[in-house]
Amino acid sequence: MNENFIPVGEEYPHHNHLVHRVLRDVALDDPGATIDRLAHFDDALAFLGSLCQRVEQVCGLRRPMFFHPAFMPAQPQTIAGRRAVTVLMPPACFPTEAHFVAIVEGRPEDADAPDTEARASGGASPSVPAVPDEGWGDAPQATSGRYFTLEHVMAVDDAPPDTMLCEWRSGAHVNYGPGPEPCHDAFAEAIARVLSNES
Template identity: 30%
Template sequence: MHELRQHHYGFAHGILPQMATTMGPRLLDEPPPRGYDAALAAIWDGYGESLPEEARLDRPGLAGQLMERDGHRMLVVTLPPPTAPAEAYFAAVVRAPGAAACRYFTLEHTVSPIDGAEGTVLGGWADGSHLNYGSSGPATVENFVAAIVLQSGQG
């Protein structure tokens, strides 16, 4: 099993949720002039500069896309592939229908401590706390978006 990588974990569990809280609706309503991919790359690299050189990572696959599903407007971020439990495959800044504020979700890599089976879990943030919404399906954008819509409908 691999060790948690500070750059990957800190970006998905620190930088992006903070942006969702402080800039949420603007992230969804005012796309960056050079696009989400370029903006995310700059943020990833900028965060990496605050880390020791040996903790910095490349950003293969890092991308962002604006989506709408069942009235939910969201910025879905594809992260570099996770290699350790709690690292995320995807993250999303989400505004549910009629909501003024945004919520933040992740689809995280898991490994069972019992049998070593790999899986995913839907995570989220509320009032500064990291929440676990339970096991999720395959690590695909479609599954992630469906899980977010389902969870958002539950509160």
């Protein structure tokens, strides 16, 4: 076994630190520039590589073999009429690890704080109230960009694992309730419903 790598199935901090701190802060600080860099393959590799290096400076060099930008393909697209990019993350096996991240270019009204209790897309029941998460630090607040995550939820008994559609917005980790299956199109459609319900 290569001691430089963490075995598959062993929990590690790199995933959450990248999703909920490093990439989050960069994306919300300048969503347009982040989308531009991730939209081009070579730029995306270099950009994500630099972010992974920042994560390793905090979390250590010993990491899973798949924690590498080559395993994090980015796909530019349009979601609800807005420029966006989605990023497939390394395999999510533990709570709050993300299957996907999406950066969506915002509009001026997006800089406003969300309702104190967000509702799941498609008219589902109310979700957990939006609250700051002290463990990940405050997210940038003066931004109109949107940063969505599709997070892993541990399975109960023999049921398959679930997902949770979430967003970092106005310094809070917003929970929109149960998410779709962890595939690209379903994630983009769920985000589109959230944005369409706001208009």
